[in-house]
Amino acid sequence: MILRRFVKFVSFVAVSFLVLSCSNTRFLKEGELLYLGADVEVKSDSLSRKERKAMRKELEALTRPRPNKSILGLRPKLYIWNLAGEPKKEKGFRNWLRTKVGEEPVLFHQVDLDYNADVLQSYAQNKGYFKAVVSADSTRRGKKAKANYVITPGPRYTIKSVTFPKDTVGTSDLDSTIARTQRRTLLKVGDGFDLDVIKSERERIDSRLKQKGYFFFKPDHLKVQVDSTIGEHKVDLFVKVKSDTPEEAKKVYKINDIFIYPNFTVRKDTVGIDSTDVTYYKDFIIIDKQDLFKPRIFDRTMYFKKGDVYSRNNHNLTLSRLTNLGVFKFVKNDFKVVDDDTDDKLDAFYYLTPLPKKSIRIEVLGKTNSANYTGSELNVNWSNRNTFKGAELLQITGFGGLEVQVSGQNKGFNVYRVGGEANLVWPRFISPFKLESASGFMPRTKATIGYEYQMRQQLYSLNSFKGSFGYLWKENARKEHELKVSEITYVNPGNVTDLYRQRIDEDQTGTLEKVIRQQLIFGPIYSYTYTNTMRQRLKHQIYFKGVLDVAGTIAGIATGANVRKGDTTKVFGVPFSQYVKVEADFRHYWKFSDKTQLASRIIAGYGYAYGNSYELPFVKQFFIGGTNSIRAFRARSIGPGSYDTTVNEDEFLPDQSGDIKLELNTEIRQKLFSIVHGAAFVDAGNIWLRQKNPEKPGAEFSSKFLDELAVGTGIGLRFDLSFLILRTDLAFPLRKPYLPEGQRWVIDQIDFGSSNWRKENLVFNLAIGYPF
Structure with a gap:
């Protein structure tokens, strides 16, 4: 039965290939030939086979025009062009199908053989093959034709x-x-x-x-x-x-006077200098009649000083820093030769057009998260870009939202969120001692304070307070650092329902009780990010982010906190958390072509609680599964380890968490047509506990961790709407870590024709943006 189906499938594919191949030429007019591209033959005894192959590839890429795009010898876009036919209207579905999805045939009469031969010869000569000779011809087969070029490069100089x-x-x-x-x-x-x-x-x-x-x-x-x-x-x-x-x-030129116009507009009279408008500050002449900015900010951004030899590097760094301040809409400059006896000095002029000082922005967002919740959020953001005349940025945000879990174990328990946050950012380091950054990016000091009220319908509510103070700086466009000298998080539960308390009593693992514990977390967090993904021409792009989170260390040492003595040390009546947590996220993007890419990711994390804590606080633990993780499993439903969360079908809100995490993802991404992109992916990973938990057998990390990885696969579509990417994924498991050893691979059980299998295994994910 399986063999018969396979033979039918192969026969269908073969016939389809034949039909598609022949149908593209039957639409051609009398005398027209479909152009199939160019073949270049390199004749040389002095070049190796590898060198001849590389030269052939380079030369074939230079020929024009390019033939219709093909996949496995077929030209589906050309077929769609022919299938759509000549549209009667300039607009409409047929016109869209023909012009946007389809592709007009490239005909042989568009090929200029002599011109291409000259291009190939010139290219070879520019590469040192001064005696290169190129001949051109063509071959025809039915209604198709190819261009053939033979190059004899001769010896390379x-x-x-x-x-x-x-x-x-x-x-x-x-x-x-x-x-x-x-x-x-x-x-x-x-x-x-x-x-x-x-x-x-x-x-x-x-x-x-x-x-x-x-x-x-x-x-x-x-x-x-x-x-x-x-x-x-x-x-x-x-x-x-x-x-x-x-x-x-x-001539070598030096910088003379430096003129700064921080309130420049296109009006001609704005560049005039009135003695009442001028501020002389160090080496700068600042024309700021409205006194918008304190002069010292220019001393931090300007790399030129009077008498310096002109340097293009300092020129670019100055422009970069002025732009990076975030308060100017336009930044431009000019240099003019000073008319004196030496004629080797330059006056520098900087024309800066400020952004509106205050603004308000209202956003309505569609969002998804790793727990399969989908919803909307309203944000109201008020900004002051020059709060204290030193390019400080003050942002005050209020938000409110509703999230509904459209799939998973806990449908019906909606989440309501409301809160606010205030951020103040200084474009410099604020510290007791002097710190400098030599890059073109302004270093920043950031202070944050925020509050959020979250209510999970019918279950509980949480009040969360957060405050932080730290620094952000970039070495260059690729390397970024963030150091939060201290981040304080306080979580206080409220309105816990009888339903949730009942479920806590029934939950032997203690997972549900963790969610509503009071939590006090304070300590430094450092993160380092490296990426070259902004360089679109690179064939290989990488992204790396490492985070080190240390909480309660100094307080633990000062108080001698040790939870194993039978009690915890408290601050304002709340036990503080003490732990070290590290996490690394590495991504690699391999670009095969402009439309095809292989994206891969590895995430590894480890948390160690000590002193005043038995385990990491719940909000700092690792979770896995869901729309941006292992897509074949529901959010937070995997692990830890081989622990079986399905033992009790009535288990409530599993949200399984762990101290250790390993996740691996890879997916091939291909643009199909217009805004539609396709993907095929494989995800693997799990979480584990650092210590053994009698209530969760198999949850602890061991040497068998590779045998406990969950594996899933699937396909998806992405709709690139420019302002957002809508993603749909359909996935199913290949390996279930909670099954007995030897039975975890479930590939042999795949049966798309079975409704029971589909109901138990197929997972549909709807999300915004790429998973990584």
Whole structure:
């Protein structure tokens, strides 16, 4: 039976392939040929097979036009174009299907063989194959045609020597400066000649000269002469300054006066200087008639001082810091040569257009969380971007929301949230001792205070208070640090219903009682983030975030707290938590093409409670499962370890938690058409307890932890609406860790035709945004 179905399926696929392949050409007019692309043959005895393959790939990518996109030899987008037909209207479904989803046929008459041959020959010569010869032809089969190019590159010319200007007595300052850059040259003896490397070398030298004050110098003022007459397929390179380089490009410029317009508009009269408007502060001339900003903020952001040699690096860092202050809508600058005897000074002008000082923003959000709750939230945010005239940002937010669990064990117990938060951010380090950041990003000091009231319908309510003080700073665009010198969290329960108390009495594990315990947590938190995901051209992108959370250490040492003595030490009548918790989140994105990507994630976490605590406070414990975790299992329903949460079918609100966490995810993402993207994924992971709990057999971490990983798989669709990404995932388990050993893999039980299997195993997730 299974074999017969498989044969039918293969036959259906084969017929479908044949039909799709033939149907694309039957729509062509008489004499038209469908263009299938270009083949390039590289004929060379001196190149290895690998080198010929690489050259062929590079050259084929240069040919134009590009053929219709294909998948396994099929062209589905072209098929959709033909299937939709000529629309009668410029708008409508057929027009959308034809122009947005489909793709117009690329015909052979659009191909210029001679032009492509010239492009390939020029490219090969620029790579050092000076004697390259290219011929072009075509082949036809039915109503399809291909372009064929044969290139005989000949030997590649290599670099024999590189000569820079001399750094000797009598040499001009410009030549001497260029000579001193030779140590880091990109032109290496023995390398193949490459015009792109020569262009990069000119840009490198120009960048170095900009650091040394040559404000008006440009890469075009340099030339690299090539002597290919020396024989043996070698070249000598000579780096020189062009003879027609203007005198201003040969001068080193210094900064003279620095003018700052912090309230600049496009009106012409705003750049005039009235003596009553001017503030002289250190090396700056500030024209701020309305006295919007304290002058000292410019001393923190400006990297230029009067008398400094111009530096492109300082130029860019200054602009970056001014922009990063967050109070200016536009930041631009200009340099003008001072008309004096030396003619080698620059006046610097900074024109800053401020954002509105105060603003209010109202947001209505759709949201999901890891516990499968879906709902909406209303946020009202009031901001003051220049609270004390030092670019301080004060934000006061009020929020309220409703969340409903659309799937899972606890449907019907809605969550209502209301609260507020105030944040004050200073664009500098505030500390008893001096701290500096040398990056183009302004360091920040942040103070936060907030309150939230949460009511879980028919169960309980929680009052949460939070306050923190800390620092945020970036080394560069990739590396970011955050240090909360202290974060204080106080959770106090209220309105616990009889229903919930009854369930607490029935729960032998103590899980439900943890949720409504009073909690007092205070201590520092440090996090480090590294990412290069903003560099879209990279084939491999990574993201890493590590967090170290330490609570109650000093208080525990000072009081000698030790819960094992039979009691806990309290602050204001509440036991404080004492623990160390570390967590690492590593993600890798492998871009196969502009439309295909493999995304993977590893999360590992460990928490150790000691002193005044037996275990981590509930809000700091690890959870797993749900829409952004292991999607084949309900939120917080896995683990810990091999503990079986299904033993008691009436168990209430499991919310299983642990001290140790390991999670692994990977998914292939593919753009299908228009706003629709598809994904196929595999998730694995679990949580464990650090110590044995008699009420939860199999929950503790052991050497068998790999045998206790939950595994799930599934497929999904993502709808990219630009302002948000709506995600749907359909998943099912492959491995259930709570089953007896030897029976945990359930792949052989998969049966999509069984309603009972679907009801027990299929999990549908609706979420906003990617899971990672």
